Amino acid sequence: MGKSFLIALFGLIVIVGSGFLWFLFNVSRKKRLLNKLLSMSKEKRFFWHQLQKEGFEIIAPDQIEKYNLTIDGKTKTFSLKADFIVRKKSSKYVAIYIPASDEKELLRLFFIYNYIFQTNGVIFYDETNRNYSIWQEE
Known part of the structure; x- marks a missing residue:
């Protein structure tokens, strides 16, 4: 050889x-x-199934991001939990399972989750109506 x-x-x-x-x-x-x-619980599995049916790919379930802030010279660590990080085509979203909320509360949550997780948008799942809405920047 x-x-x-x-x-x-x-x-x-x-x-x-x-x-x-x-x-x-x-x-x-x-x-x-x-x-x-x-x-996961039955409702969260249903949410996962709905996302998959719409063509979303689950990247990570139960994702936790830690964020450090300095307040009056003291460092504080905050953590934020997302139920799912999902992807559809080239866009990445945070999916959150929340009780029914008004639009003002959803807007506040949208800005927080979108900034902390650095995604293209946020998917809110309404557990009472069993539907979801996709919020994303233009």
Whole structure:
């Protein structure tokens, strides 16, 4: 066996092996995501199902972002929780499960979540009417 044959064989092993590792990583990631989603409450699973039906891809469930502020010289840490981070085409959204609220409260939440999570918009799920609305910047 020549040197070139061994180099080609090694290259083939690296290419096939890396593809197999990539496949295993994606399968395990999807399995963890599905287990986490199935452990949620019935209403949140329904929200997840509605998002998937509309073509959204769930990137991360139960995402928590920490934000540090300095108030009067003291540093305080605040955390904000999103139920889902979703993606549709090239746009990224924060999906929040909230009780029925007025438009002023939703606007306040929109600016907060949109700024902290750096997304293209926010999806609010109304648990009483079982529907959602998508808020995004123009």
